[in-house]
Amino acid sequence: MLESNDEIQGLFGVAGKxxxxxxxxxxxxxxxxxxxxxxxxxxYICSRKEADCEAAAEQLSAYGECHPIPADLSTVEACQALxxxxxxRENKIDVLVNNAGALWAEALADYPESGWDKVFDLNVxxxxxxxxxxxxxxxxxxxxRDPARIINIGSIDAYxxxxxxxxxxxxxxAAVHQLSRHLAWQLASSHVTVNVIAPGLFRSKMLQGTLESRGxxxxxEHVPLKRLAESSDLAGAAIYLASRASSFVTGMILTVDGGHATTL
Known part of the structure; x- marks a missing residue:
């Protein structure tokens, strides 16, 4: 039972995590x-390029506490090292956001094994x-009452x-979505929830070429809410899944796409 305004506001708090x-x-x-x-x-943020990782952490440190750990997570050894x-540095981790990913686009007749392996190694x-x-x-x-959280970044392209x-x-x-459901069941007894954010169109490096060519x-045009996803849309979804408000939510795919793939 929620007894006060402070308790209600605290439902979405992640301070100190x-x-x-x-x-x-x-x-x-x-x-x-x-x-x-x-x-x-x-x-803590990680990315493959050390300079980019450190620069991003320095920018984010203007708002609070952020630390860089460069890592290429396409290998088991790198995951273990991280x-x-x-x-x-820490005796616990409250929230893991698996966002690192890669994309490879090429005609079916020319699609290389190396491209397939690069994407699956990093994404799955x-x-x-x-x-x-x-x-x-x-x-x-x-x-x-307050599980640890795993938030995997999927995509509307999965369905x-x-x-x-x-x-x-x-x-x-699609593999990330199914893996997340499987892990949600497996890790429930350890009080670890596993959920997915499936973004729609977001202004990113992956989308930049399409934006430049098509506008x-x-x-x-086919997004019911008639805009791209914004930073606050993705941050808000992640904070919800990391907060006490979602403590009884696991195995869920939270689609943040303005209705693009989910209403048409």
Whole structure:
């Protein structure tokens, strides 16, 4: 039972939580990391390029606490190394946001094995083995009333057919959705929830080429809410899934797409 206004406001608080955002130096990862930093969490971001990671952390540190840990999470060894470094700095992790990802677009006749492997290694294998490596730290933060949280970044391309030849990307994101449901069941007894944010069109490096070739007006024509997703849309979804307001929510795919793939 909620007894006071302060308790209701506290439902969405994440101040003091320890948060790791992979792929946090740009795009959706940066937007989510910024939201957590501004909400008072202690945030770690990682990305493959050391300079980009450190620059992003410095920018975010203007709003609160943010620390860079460069890492290429396409290998099991790198996931384990990241977990060890975090374990040296923290005795628990409240929230893991698996956002790091890759896309490869090429005609079916020319689609290379190397492109397929690059996408699946980073989009599917990386999150799985990072969760495995970080599980002790997540379980250390977990309780029945306030579970530890895993938030995997999926995509609306996981359940509608994209018009571009991004075969590995859409397949990998479908795998992320199903993996998240499986882990939600498996980790429930450890008081760790697993949910997915499935973004729609967001102004990012992945979308930049399409924006330049087609224009924003053409892209949002089939979006019922007639705009691209904004940073606050993704940050708000992540903060909800990390807050006490979602403590009884697991195995869910939260679509943030303005109705693009979910109402048409």
């Amino acid at each position: 320890v948060v790791l955002v992979t792929g946090g130096s740009r795009g959706i990862g940066y937007a989510i990391a910024e939201g957590f930093v501004k909400a008072g969490a202690r945030v 977990a060890r470094e975090l374990g040296d 294998k990386g999150p799985f083995f990072l969760i495995k490596a970080l599980l002790p730290l997540l379980e250390a933060a977990a309780s029945p 509608h057919v994209p018009k571009h030849e991004t075969y590995a990307y859409s397949s990998s994101k 924003e007006a053409a892209l949002v």
